[in-house]
Amino acid sequence: xxxxxxxxxxxxxxxxxxxxxxxxxxxxxxxxxxxxxxxxxxxxxxxxxxxxxxxxxxxxxxxxxxxxxxxxxxxxxxxxxxxxxxxxxxxxxxxxxxxxxxxxxxxxxxxxxxxxxxxxxxxxxxxxxxxxxxxxxxxxxxxxxxxxxxxxxxxxxxxxxxxxxxxxxxxxxxxxxxxxxxxxxxxxxxxxxxxxxxxxxxxxxxxxxxxxxxxxxxxxxxxxxxxxxxxxxxxxxxxxxxxxxxxxxxxxxxxxxxxxxxxxxxxxxxxxxxxxxxxxxxxxxxxxxxxxxxxxxxxxxxxxxxxxxxxxxxxxxxxxxxxxxxxxxxxxxxxxxxxxxxxxxxxxxxxxxxxx
Amino acid sequence: xxxxxxxxxxxxxxxxxxxxxxxxxxxxxxxxxxxxxxxxxxxxxxxxxxxxxxxxxxxxxxxxxxxxxxxxxxxxxxxxxxxxxxxxxxxxxxxxxxxxxxxxxxxxxxxxxxxxxxxxxxxxxxxxxxxxxxxxxxxxxxxxxxxxxxxxxxxxxxxxxxxxxxxxxxxxxxxxxxxxxxxxxxxxxxxxxxxxxxxxxxxxxxxxxxxxxxxxxxxxxxxxxxx
Numbered sequence: 001x002x003x004x005x006x007x008x009x010x011x012x013x014x015x016x017x018x019x020x021x022x023x024x025x026x027x028x029x030x031x032x033x034x035x036x037x038x039x040x041x042x043x044x045x046x047x048x049x050x051x052x053x054x055x056x057x058x059x060x061x062x063x064x065x066x067x068x069x070x071x072x073x074x075x076x077x078x079x080x081x082x083x084x085x086x087x088x089x090x091x092x093x094x095x096x097x098x099x100x101x102x103x104x105x106x107x108x109x110x111x112x113x114x115x116x117x118x119x120x121x122x123x124x125x126x127x128x129x130x131x132x133x134x135x136x137x138x139x140x141x142x143x144x145x146x147x148x149x150x151x152x153x154x155x156x157x158x159x160x161x162x163x164x165x166x167x168x169x170x171x172x173x174x175x176x177x178x179x180x181x182x183x184x185x186x187x188x189x190x191x192x193x194x195x196x197x198x199x200x201x202x203x204x205x206x207x208x209x210x211x212x213x214x215x216x217x218x219x220x221x222x223x224x225x226x227x228x229x230x231x232x233x234x235x236x237x238x239x240x241x242x243x244x245x246x247x248x249x250x251x252x253x254x255x256x257x258x259x260x261x262x263x264x265x266x267x268x269x270x271x272x273x274x275x276x277x278x279x280x281x282x283x284x285x286x287x288x289x290x291x292x293x294x295x296x297x298x299x300x301x302x303x304x305x306x307x308x309x310x311x312x313x314x315x316x317x318x319x320x321x322x323x324x325x326x327x328x329x330x331x332x333x334x335x336x337x338x339x340x341x342x343x344x345x346x347x348x349x350x351x352x353x354x355x356x
Numbered sequence: 357x358x359x360x361x362x363x364x365x366x367x368x369x370x371x372x373x374x375x376x377x378x379x380x381x382x383x384x385x386x387x388x389x390x391x392x393x394x395x396x397x398x399x400x401x402x403x404x405x406x407x408x409x410x411x412x413x414x415x416x417x418x419x420x421x422x423x424x425x426x427x428x429x430x431x432x433x434x435x436x437x438x439x440x441x442x443x444x445x446x447x448x449x450x451x452x453x454x455x456x457x458x459x460x461x462x463x464x465x466x467x468x469x470x471x472x473x474x475x476x477x478x479x480x481x482x483x484x485x486x487x488x489x490x491x492x493x494x495x496x497x498x499x500x501x502x503x504x505x506x507x508x509x510x511x512x513x514x515x516x517x518x519x520x521x522x523x524x525x526x527x528x529x530x531x532x533x534x535x536x537x538x539x540x541x542x543x544x545x546x547x548x549x550x551x552x553x554x555x556x557x558x559x560x561x562x563x564x565x566x567x568x569x570x571x572x573x574x575x576x577x578x579x580x581x582x583x
Contacts, residue, residue, distance in 0.1 A: 074485040087483040101487035
């Protein structure tokens with residue numbers, strides 16, 4: 001299912017001028033600072049906001065085309081919208097909330113599919129409860145389930161974690177990961193938290209001041225130096241190669257080499273996304289021999305960005321993967337890190353995301 | 357009841373209840389529509405519409421009664437037409453009393469329902485729309501249930517106020533025993549009669565009791581529904 005969005009709208013001095021295409025299922029993050037126009041974009045996709053000009057296509061359905069005077073109302077768009085504040089119906093219990101969209105769906109899910117969604121989101125013990133008796137995290141999960149059971153063609157998530165504290169966020173993220181991996185729905189995920197995006201998104205549409213600045217894969221965009229976002233050290237799609245049981249370690253391979261991480265409970269061949277923070281990458285000009293770090297990867301300097309502070313960011317190529325090390329400007333000078341210089345990236349710690 | 361009240365008194369009580377009941381329930385759909393208009397719609401001249409709806413709150417009820425007489429009197433335009441075409445006559449009839457009470461208490465209903473609609477989150481309406489609900493579906497299954505406590509509160513308040521309506525009723529439909537003599541009119545009549553003070557006091561006490569019962573009921577229902 002592909003999605004095509006192009007819209008233009010003026011709100012007084014602020015103008016929205018956004019265009020992007022999503023070619024396949026997976027999570028596309030609409031990423032940018034508050035006030036960049038992210039929510040207006042998904043409201044336009046859902047039909048809750050009618051832009052002055054625009055064209056939106058979901059799959060093969062044109063839901064908005066101002067030139068041809070096409071405006072499909074929200075109720076007929078089949079977009080599953082998960083609002084930031086959940087917006088559960090307070091006068092219905094959880095089960096009736098979940099079934100609200102299902103009752104009105106054109107191709108309602110079977111009872112088996114409903115049971116599956118309830119299981120996937122861990123909702124079975126909540127069904128008879130009133131939304132007022134739910135925690136913030138539970139509300140988010142019910143809102144997700146309600147949107148899913150309306151059999152949408154696309155899922156729109158407006159910062160579903162923003163209203164939650166860190167612990168609750170950690171509780172919801174695995175559910176979102178399962179959803180991403182199990183459903184074949186395109187998901188548009190609005191966020192201004194780079195961590196969430198690095199963990200969940202496949203593709204990023206970067207918005208700033210109402211404009212699309214960039215669209216690229218999460219693996220590429222978060223390790224670039226020219227986007228205005230603080231770059232990540234690395235976001236890598238890896239495969240479990242083997243487990244070293246005696247050492248309690250797992251060997252992951254990716255297109256730039258191998259990584260050794262603490263043992264994870266995934267079978268060989270499973271795909272696992274890992275992240276590295278830029279602060280956790282060191283650079284050596286010669287291969288370090290006696291060193292405690294397990295992960296030392298040969299790499300090449302691609303670019304160096306220095307700003308006013310004492311820090312510098314060094315972008316490295318490791319196979320086709322990119323890494324970014326955040327080191328001091330003094331080190332950049334001392335190691336003579338210039339474009340093309342061969343180096344070794346020492347990775348101090350790896351964050352493994354997909355733990356299910 | 358027959359032991360406590362004379363036939364004339366229980367007649368006035370039952371008539372009052374009937375007038376108030378019909379007044380409130382006949383006006384309710386209109387009140388919901390007006391509240392919806394004021395709470396959700398945006399249109400030019402909304403202030404004027406708001407003012408007209410709330411006019412009975414500030415107009416002297418006698419003036420409202422007189423206005424009704426000029427519109428619905430059998431010799432007036434609309435009243436005459438209704439009488440000649442359908443045989444419907446409001447003047448000197450209890451239905452006219454209900455009409456007058458309904459108009460006087462209309463703002464109570466609109467205000468309570470409007471406040472309930474405004475506190476029933478608009479965001480839920482949007483959520484329901486993305487889930488495939490059309491406007492009537494959303495109104496019936498989301499807006500109305502959420503506004504229900506407010507509607508009940510408005511209905512009961514309007515009912516209690518209808519029981520006490522005097523000026524508009526006596527002006528519009530006169531003071532006819534068994535037809536338009538509701539409790540307040542019966543109290544007034546008693547006071548006009550030499551030695552009728554005891555009668556007036558008894559009927560006043562009855563009015564106070566009724567008011568207490570309905571206001572307590574409103575409070576109780578609202579508390580229950582808020583949970």
